[in-house]
Structures are given as C-alpha cells and as structure tokens.
Amino acid sequence: MACPETTSDEPLTPAGRLFLQPQTNVVIHCILRGKKPGDIDAIKSTIRSSLMVQHPRFCSLLVRDKNSFEHWRRTQIDIDRHVIVINNRLDKSGNLVDEPQGPTTEEDDEAAANQYVADLSVSCPLSMDKPLWELHILMAHKCAVFRIHHALGDGISLMSMLMASCRRTDDADALPRLVPDKRPEIKGGKGRNWFWLFGVLWWVLKMVLYTLAFSVEFVLRTFLVSDEKTVITGGDGVELWPRKLVTAKFLLDDMKVVKRAVPNTTINDVLLGVVSSGLSRYLDHRTPNALRDGLRMTGVAMVNIRAQPGLQELSELIKNKSDARWGNKFGVILLPVYYHKSGNDPLECLKRAKATVDKKKHSLEAILSYWIGDLVMSLLGAKYACMLNYKLLCNTTFTISNVVGPLEEISLAGNPLSSIKVNTSSLPQAITMHMLSYAGKAEMQILVAKDIIPDPEFLAKCFEDALLEMKEAALEK
Structure with missing residues (x-):
C-alpha cells in the first residue's frame, strides 16, 4: 500500500x-x-x-x-x-x-x-x-x-x-464510547461582587505561587536533588537490565467507592493513593523497621496538555491546526508519595494524594515542563535535552501514567477483546506503571528491573490489597 x-x-x-x-x-x-x-x-x-x-x-x-x-x-x-x-x-x-x-x-x-x-x-x-x-x-x-x-x-x-x-461488541457498526469529559460549570456573572473579585485574585496568586514553587523543584530535581536510596531505587544504566512485567487488577467500582469517601476526589487521586500505600506495604516487606516514616519517593507523571482533554476524535488529531493535534503533546509533573508504616488510616494516603494533585492541577507545571523541553531542544539540541530528561529519571523513583479506555467491551478485526493493557520500554527507574481502564476494569502494567524488584507479583498484590483496604475504610466511614 x-x-x-x-x-x-x-x-x-x-x-x-x-x-x-x-x-x-x-x-x-x-x-x-x-x-x-x-x-x-x-x-x-x-x-x-x-x-x-x-x-x-x-x-x-x-x-x-x-x-x-x-x-x-x-x-x-x-x-x-x-x-x-x-x-x-x-x-x-x-x-x-x-x-x-x-x-x-x-x-x-x-x-x-x-x-x-x-x-x-x-x-x-x-x-x-x-x-x-x-x-x-x-x-x-x-x-x-x-x-x-x-x-x-x-x-x-x-x-x-x-x-x-x-x-x-453489542453494535458492530458503532465506535467505542469513552468516558465523557466532565468540565466544571461556569456560572453566570450575576451576583458578582468584591468577594468574587477577591476570590479570583486569590486563585491567580495561588496559581503563580504553585507554578514558581513546582518549577524550582523541577529544576532542582533535574540537576541536584535525588530521592533517597531504597531497595526500589533505579539509576544510571538500569534501563538495560532484564525486566519483568506483571499486572495489578482493579475494579473501577471499587475505585469509585473510595473516591466518594473524600469529597471532590478523582480516580487519579485514588490511583496515586493506591501507589503510595502499595509502595509502603512493599517496603515494609523488604526492609522492615529500616526506613524512617515520611520518606519521600518521587514519581514522574505524564499529563496531556491539549486544549481538549481525554481521548480525541481522530479527524481532529490529524488536522494540522487543530487544538487537539497529533503527536507528543504532554508535559511532565513530579508527584511525591511518602512511606508510612502500616496501621494508619488507609484513607490518609488518599487525602495526601488529593492534596498533592489539587496543587499540581492549580499550577502550570505541566505546560512549563513542555515549554522548557522544547526550548532546550531548540537551543542546545537533542543530545542535551536527552541528558536532562535522563538525569530527571535517574533522580526519581518511578514513572506513572493513566489513560481512560472504552466504557464497554469492544472488538478488533471481528475478535472481541477481553483486555487492553499498555506500557513502554524500560527506563532507568526500577518501576514504571501504566494504568488503562476497559469496560469497568482497570489494569496497571508494572514493568520492573527484576534484579532490583525480585518479587514483582507481590508488588502488584500490594497495590491490589491497598485498594481493597481503602475500600473497606470507605464503606465503614
């Protein structure tokens, strides 16, 4: 052809x-x-x-x-x-x-x-x-x-x-239905007063402060600051080490139960809470009583920065001047999670995750990271941009992403699909995680350096158990 x-x-x-x-x-x-x-x-x-x-x-x-x-x-x-x-x-x-x-x-x-x-x-x-x-x-x-x-x-x-x-699968002529994007409602101008103006100014001030703080952290994390070494830390050259891939399986209904336990929480908040709790469980297993409470582990997350969030109409992606645009239109944000010994309220991980994500969403960190990368590529070339990106990955602990899939089961070439899972080739980190939802299920592919994570099946179980424990706490609330 x-x-x-x-x-x-x-x-x-x-x-x-x-x-x-x-x-x-x-x-x-x-x-x-x-x-x-x-x-x-x-x-x-x-x-x-x-x-x-x-x-x-x-x-x-x-x-x-x-x-x-x-x-x-x-x-x-x-x-x-x-x-x-x-x-x-x-x-x-x-x-x-x-x-x-x-x-x-x-x-x-x-x-x-x-x-x-x-x-x-x-x-x-x-x-x-x-x-x-x-x-x-x-x-x-x-x-x-x-x-x-x-x-x-x-x-x-x-x-x-x-x-x-x-x-x-239930309609051979219909395209898959995707989770609709829920945009916040914009209220009319009636009743606006000085309190409304003060609120807008405070919103803008917080955005500026968060953006400055996270931008400085991003630069420091790239050049100088790295996570403390633990048994799950990767580093220079680890991308060449043998890998093992395992799957952590969740039900979206369980994640929604947890989501409802804390007001205005999203599935991404729940996912980050599960990762935080799951990594703490795994570290307790590998290094009991050897880590200080509150130890920070930093994740690198990819964020879609297109004007229209979520999956796109293909016709819109192909248009050269479309706001959606085909290609690599994502920024990077840093997501800290913290080690805490077991026995605490399971929903505390969710509350910390939500507080972190809310601040990130209120900043321009993802857009600035995209612009910074584009500027470095233009001024210094691909070699130096690669060096900085690689250094950032070496100074952090894990990479995580989440893509929303179809609401119901679908077929390809006449064959019904039972699951769709995504991941990428290896990075210098010892753990990379990619979650995709499909027909009421969410499966997270966990790619690990098996010489650093010798029991990845147990790591996947730690994430699954973390969600179930959070669900139980949510139902008791």
Missing part, C-alpha cells in the same frame, strides 16, 4: 527527536487480548483499510540528512513486514515451547505475554528500515502486541487511533 506522495520530507518535532536518542529511545507496547484466536487474514485486511496506514507517521521512514537532522519520508507499506506471527506457545519465562506441559490457564497466557513484552522492552528496538511500528500476534495465547515508537505520538494519539479501528 502506498501513501500519498509528497515532494519534501517532514522534519521531526522536538519531542520526536528526543525519543530517538539512545538513552530515551522509547517504544509504546499495547497488549490486546482476544477471546478467540486471531484470524491473520482478517487482521491484515483491517490494517490495510484502517485510518492508521493513511496517517503520514505510520507510512514514513525515519531518515537523516547530511547534517544528521531527522526527517519523515513517505514510503510504501509492506504489511507482511509489520505483522509478525508467532505460532508456538511461550512459557512463563517467555521461551518458545513445542507442547504445553499440562493444561494451561488464562493466568498462564497472561504471564507468558507479559514476559514476552518485558523482553521486547529491553532487547528489541524497532527496525529503522521500515515505518516505526509492528504488530506481534501470539496465536497460541490469543494475544497481540502493538509496538509503536514514541516518536510517532503519545498515548492519547495512539489510543485514539486504536479506538477508531475498533467497534462495540
């Missing part, structure tokens, strides 16, 4: 160039588990007719000119080179096996697929002699792994692309 011809190459965006540097060469992995084995011909046919292969990013080669500047150059797509079929089963270590030893379960299939992706995240960069995406189909496990280079776009762009290719 050929893309529309163009007379000139298109230069990469600053963010795209950053993700091509050796230390930040990031690939997004989307694991799609079906309810039945995939039909290869149907999958290839769906890809050929999809909007994806009509998008310039998915039918362009990465090339470098004589000055080593990167550009996108349109090319023809050979679907057979992008669809990789693996017919043999995999064991839990990710090795190919001829015949399974005894009966297999869904948990075995999930573990095998997770380990396969964990191995890809360290040892298998995408080939530069074709457009930077692949689809790996694990026939024996009813699973497909969509690999997309981060230079092509961020999670919002790529999930919006995926949703445009899927259909609801």
